[in-house]
Structures are given as C-alpha cells and as structure tokens.
Amino acid sequence: MGEEGGGRSCGTTRELQKLKQQAMEYYRENDVPRRLEELLNSTFYLQPADVYGHLANCFSKLAKPPTICKVVGRNVLDGLGLPTLQVEIFCTIQNFPKNICSVVISTHFEVHENALPEQAEAEEVERSEAVSTAVQWVNKTITEELRGIAPSNQAEVDQVLRTFFESKVQEEKERRQLEKGLEDQTIAIPSPPPPPPPARKKGQRQGRTDTLTEKPILPPEPVEPVLSGSMAIGAVSLAVAKTSAMLDNNPLYLNIALLKHPQEQPTKLTIPLLMVSLVSCGKSSPGKLNLMKEVICIPHPGLTAKQGVEMLLEIQKHINKTIEMPPPPKTETKKGHNGNKRSQDSEQWDSIYNALGSRCYIIAGTTSKSISKLLENGNISIPKSSGLIIKHTNQTTMSDLVQITNLLDSKKHIAVFGSTEGESSDDSLVDLAIGLGVRFIKLGGLSRGERVTKYNRLFTIEEELVQKGALGFNEEHTFFSLHEEAEKATMAGGPPELLEPIFPTEVMEGSAKA
The missing domain is CATH 3.20.20 (TIM Barrel)
Structure with missing residues (x-):
C-alpha cells in the first residue's frame, strides 16, 4: 500500500511539474511578464480596483473567443396577438454560458378581412403548426448544429442553416410523393358525365351572342408553398448577426x-x-x-x-x-364586374x-x-x-x-x-x-x-x-x-x-x- 501510494504521489508531482513547465513556456512565448510590467507601470497612480480591471481586460484578450453554446426558440405573440417565433442566443464566454440577445421574426401569414369561419380556423391551425415546428427545429437540431461556432462567422452559420433547411425540404418532398403513391393505389371514382350544352333561344342565330364577351383573363399563379417551420431559419440567422454585433459593441x-x-x-x-x-x-x-x-x-x-x-x-x-365626413352615395356596379x-x-x-x-x-x-x-x-x-x-x-x-x-x-x-x-x-x-x-x-x-x-x-x-x-x-x-x-x-x-x-x-x- 505504501509503495503504491508513493508511486501515485510521484506521478502527481511529475504531472504538476509538467503543467508548470507548459505554463512558463506559454508566458515566455506570449511575453506576459513584460506586458504585466508595462501595465503596472502605466497604472501606478490608479486605484487597486482599476489595476485589477486592466489585468482582467489583459487576460480576457488571451481567452478563447465566444462561441454559440445554445439556441432557444419560444412561442410568443406578435403585434396582432397571434403566435410567432422568438429566438435567444447563448454563448460561452470565459467558460461560462451567457444570454446575449433575442429577436422576434414576423410571420408570412396574411390577415384576411371578413374571412369565413372555416377559413379563419384553418389559417389559425396552420400558423400554430408553423410556429410549433419552428420552435422544435431551433431547440433540437439547430442548437446542436450551431454549438461551438463563433457568432462572428455569419457565412458559416448561414450555410449550416441552409443545409438543414434543404434536408427538410427533401423530407417534405418525399412525404408528398409517398402520399401521392398511396392515393394512386385507391380505386378512382368515375367522374359524372358533362352537362348538356345550353339550349339556344328561339330566333337566335348560331355562332352569335347577344352581348359582347370580355377578353378572358389568365388565372392567377399558384401561391408559392411555404414549408412549415421555415421561419426558424430567418430568425436564427438574424439572432446570430445581432449577437455578433453586441459582442463587438457595434x-x-x-x-x-x-x-x-x-x-x-x-x-x-x-x-x-x-x-x-x-x-x-x-x-x-x-x-x-x-x-x-x-x-x-x-x-x-x-x-x-x-x-x-x-x-x-x-x-x-x-x-x-x-x-370622417359622411361619404357620398355609392353607385351600383354592373353585374359581373370583377373588382380584382x-x-x-x-x-x-x-x-x-x-x-x-x-x-x-x-x-x-x-x-x-x-x-x-x-x-x-x-x-x-x-x-x-x-x-x-x-x-x-x-x-x-x-x-x-x-x-x-x-x-x-x-x-x-x-x-x-x-x-x-x-x-x-x-x-x-x-x-x-x-x-x-x-x-x-x-x-x-x-x-x-x-x-x-x-x-x-x-x-x-x-x-x-x-x-x-x-x-x-x-x-x-x-x-x-x-x-x-x-x-x-x-x-x-x-x-x-x-x-x-x-x-x-x-x-x-x-x-x-x-
């Protein structure tokens, strides 16, 4: 037991000596003694608290730069009382996690006036799902992917976010293809026969109409689809940019x-x-x-x-x-007039x-x-x-x-x-x-x-x-x-x-x- 304890003690002593040697080499390479001497000479007439502050600033420059340690997403309310996404960035500064800043992103959902109850309810569900998905993305995969990256490296952060989003787009595409394949396997329901052509009025010549037909208008383009949860990408990118600015006092x-x-x-x-x-x-x-x-x-x-x-x-x-004055009476529009x-x-x-x-x-x-x-x-x-x-x-x-x-x-x-x-x-x-x-x-x-x-x-x-x-x-x-x-x-x-x-x-x- 004694020999074992003595051997363990000798091993500990050698490790301490090795650490001391590494510290002396680090101080010598970075010329720390000269820096301290200049600092003490320059702060000779300052109070001890000021000296300690200068020393802290000196050593903080030698510390590891801040890196992202955690990204937090929350469901909050926007200006209309509707759900949206808030993102907070935590960074490791001198070995301690610190909350740096938070941002709130605006949603892409439009607010329709006098919408039908069914439409309003469907949009409410869609918005809630989009925010919930974004919160889940931020708190799980995104915070893991960004951990250890410096906030000042905006290009790297955006590339990580872009790669993550592309993978989600591919997952959604494969899911839709699977659903379409299942639908194709079902028995097609025969479509009803087309309605008979309208009967011509008595005395009306074929090939002519009583009224002039308006020029047909092309149908509007389909609305560009938005992937549910995509607001997480924009919010995190903005939060990282704001974090970098705050850390640089800009x-x-x-x-x-x-x-x-x-x-x-x-x-x-x-x-x-x-x-x-x-x-x-x-x-x-x-x-x-x-x-x-x-x-x-x-x-x-x-x-x-x-x-x-x-x-x-x-x-x-x-x-x-x-x-605020009473408006003039409105003139009735002709039937069939399309205001849009x-x-x-x-x-x-x-x-x-x-x-x-x-x-x-x-x-x-x-x-x-x-x-x-x-x-x-x-x-x-x-x-x-x-x-x-x-x-x-x-x-x-x-x-x-x-x-x-x-x-x-x-x-x-x-x-x-x-x-x-x-x-x-x-x-x-x-x-x-x-x-x-x-x-x-x-x-x-x-x-x-x-x-x-x-x-x-x-x-x-x-x-x-x-x-x-x-x-x-x-x-x-x-x-x-x-x-x-x-x-x-x-x-x-x-x-x-x-x-x-x-x-x-x-x-x-x-x-x-x-």
Whole structure:
C-alpha cells in the first residue's frame, strides 16, 4: 500500500511539474511578464480596483473567443396577438454560458378581412403548426448544429442553416410523393358525365351572342408553398448577426454593412426614404370606393426622417378630418364586374409602365417572389417594374439579404425593404434596411406600437450617424436616373415636358401577373 501510494504521489508531482513547465513556456512565448510590467507601470497612480480591471481586460484578450453554446426558440405573440417565433442566443464566454440577445421574426401569414369561419380556423391551425415546428427545429437540431461556432462567422452559420433547411425540404418532398403513391393505389371514382350544352333561344342565330364577351383573363399563379417551420431559419440567422454585433459593441446596422462590404468598412451610411401609409383602404375603412389598397406618401429627400414624419403627421390629421365626413352615395356596379380584374391584367400593367415608367417608380408588389426563389438562378425575372419589395421572413438569411441587394444594385433595380402584416415589436428590420443600403423602407402607418417602435429606431440611428459624421446622402434619391431616361425619350421623339427635373415623391405600387 505504501509503495503504491508513493508511486501515485510521484506521478502527481511529475504531472504538476509538467503543467508548470507548459505554463512558463506559454508566458515566455506570449511575453506576459513584460506586458504585466508595462501595465503596472502605466497604472501606478490608479486605484487597486482599476489595476485589477486592466489585468482582467489583459487576460480576457488571451481567452478563447465566444462561441454559440445554445439556441432557444419560444412561442410568443406578435403585434396582432397571434403566435410567432422568438429566438435567444447563448454563448460561452470565459467558460461560462451567457444570454446575449433575442429577436422576434414576423410571420408570412396574411390577415384576411371578413374571412369565413372555416377559413379563419384553418389559417389559425396552420400558423400554430408553423410556429410549433419552428420552435422544435431551433431547440433540437439547430442548437446542436450551431454549438461551438463563433457568432462572428455569419457565412458559416448561414450555410449550416441552409443545409438543414434543404434536408427538410427533401423530407417534405418525399412525404408528398409517398402520399401521392398511396392515393394512386385507391380505386378512382368515375367522374359524372358533362352537362348538356345550353339550349339556344328561339330566333337566335348560331355562332352569335347577344352581348359582347370580355377578353378572358389568365388565372392567377399558384401561391408559392411555404414549408412549415421555415421561419426558424430567418430568425436564427438574424439572432446570430445581432449577437455578433453586441459582442463587438457595434450596432446591428454596422454589422450588416460589414457583411455587405467585407473588404473595407463603409465610412458613410444613408437613411432610406420612408414610404408611409397615410390611408389604408380596407373593407372597414370609411369612404372606401374600391379603387386602391392604400395611399402612400414619401417625404422630400431634403428632409430628415424625423422632419418628414412630423410633416406627414400633420397631413394625416387633415386626411382624417376629411374621411370622417359622411361619404357620398355609392353607385351600383354592373353585374359581373370583377373588382380584382386589375391585379391580373398584365397588358394594362405594361401600358401603365410604358406611359409612366419615366415619370415615377412603379413597384410590382404581389409579383415579388421569395428571395430564395429569386436567387436560385441568379436572375431577377420580374414584369416591367422599377424594383422589388423584399422582406425578411421564412428561410431568408442575412447572407441571402446581402446577395439579393447586391443583385438588385447590379441590375439597377430599386430595393424596397418592407414589413409583413404579422409584425412584432422587434426593430431589427430598420437596422437591416440601413445596413443593406436600400433605397426605400416601408413600415406602414404612423400608429400601433410595433410600427412606432421601428420609426423611433430609425430616428435614433439617424442621430447616431449625424453625431459620428457618418450620415451620407444617396444621390439616386434626386431621381436623376429618370431625368436621363426623359432626355433619351425626347431624343427619340418623345414629349419635351419630360425634361423637367422631378423628385421621387410619386410612387405607384400595384400588382401584375408575371
């Protein structure tokens, strides 16, 4: 027993000596004694607490950089009281886990007015399942895949998320194929015979009709399917970007700008022009004439964002006084009139663009496909339009946003950064728009807490950039591009009045079938 104990003691002593030797070599290689001597000499007249603080900072630089240790997903409520996803990021800092930040992503679900009870119930179930699936993805596979990755490595994080999402898409595809195979094995039910042709009226000649038939309208394109739970990808990507910014003591918009301009840090950042909804023409809105969806106003480019909003608030007061008056009696529409025929008439859309494309921006809102679809072939295929409305939702990562805005810039298209209907109080959307350098930002009306929070964030960033001398001016806001187009039109025989310089205060947002 004694010999065994003595041998164990000798082994422990040798291990301690070995550790001491390794520590001395580490100190010698990193020149720690000299650093400590310089630090003590520089802090000779400081209090002991200050000396300890400097020592802690010195050793913290030698510590391992923060890495992701846990990602947590939760089911929370958005601005309309509907379920959405919250993501929290925990990092290991000096061997201890620490909660860094959280984000809340907006859902892609639209809010339909006066929907049938069956439709509303089905959408409620679909939304609940989507959020629950996203929470499950985050708390299980995603947190395991991202554990140990540095938050500063956004490209690696987004690649992990993209690979994970592609595997889920493949699983869903195989599941649908299996269900289709099972359906094909069932006995087909014979279809009923077609109805007999309508009888001709007495005296009516064959081949002629009493009334003129309208030109047939192509059916709308099928809605692009959204994989249930896909919001987990976009939320985690945003949360990691925000985590990296907070660990570096940087605002999120600067972190996004560095992702878009990795070679050198931009010295100037611009504030997007605001697209403010002053009147929302919903079914319950007073004075609705079924003519437009909403009235949007853009402040003059020479104003600050805060000055522009203050001016729009005054305009909104006068508008509210006007629409509170009793509306005039509505004229009855003819039977068979389709109020939604404008949204599918591509020929009329082309005519409007050809007539007004050199005088104002025309944005095709409902034809804006998901960012992942637009990036599949690296080619933006859109109808005649000045640009697209892009949104951060579903599986859109920070890398996707950088890539799509770079592609839009190369094609001379306008990028309008917009919010979804299911908004939250998370104001990260504003930082994304400024960091990406988009031309316009569409935040909705000047009401409701989840919107006002974003406007206030915009004011704060504008003040920060002014104080730092980093607020730039986007020359494209002066609409010189359309002025040049007007000159070309005049040279080709167009009307000379197009030569008048104008500002982009006229924006038409509509929808057209691609």
